[in-house]
Amino acid sequence: MAALKKVPLKKFQALIAAVLMAVGLGMLAPAAATAADPYCGLVWGSLAKTNPAMSQAKVVNVRTGQHYCFDRLVIDLNGPVKGYTVRYVPHVVQDGSGTPIPLRGQAFLQITVNAPAYDDAGKPTYNPANKNELSNVTGYQTFRQVAWAGSFEGYSSLGVGVRARLPFRVLSLPGPDAGSRLIVDVAHFW
Incomplete structure (x- = not known):
């Protein structure tokens, strides 16, 4: 037994x-993660994203948010968003003058919305109190600074200083109401 x-x-x-x-x-x-594995399932790239259409809508607000896998920038318009250009640049420049906008970070996104931030009479529809700090991004994983670069001849631009040249995506969403949103998400990692 x-x-x-x-x-x-x-x-x-x-x-x-x-x-x-x-x-x-x-x-x-x-299995170990490889460089080819997308972070958080994200398969975005870091090349320029553009849509040449012009909008009759006006820029009315800029805001940011933090998400688990990315930081988000939202540009609110009072009508349908149409065109934009989002790309990494050596230096973000001010609309009209070309003056460089100093930004914190190791890489810089210039975001141009093909819509003005002023009405047909030239009155501002978006006039930030502090053009160098559109949103407090302290503690964000990717964003280091969001600054206004101006609105000139129907285009509005801003700069985002980021931690590194990271993948991003651009979305346009309807609402709220008759407005729309141009969204730029920048991943925390590759």
């Missing part, structure tokens, strides 16, 4: 040894 109890223990010990050896050899370990 004592011999029967030893046999299962020996089999159990052999099984444990086999599992430990397999783990040590990496046969049971999960």
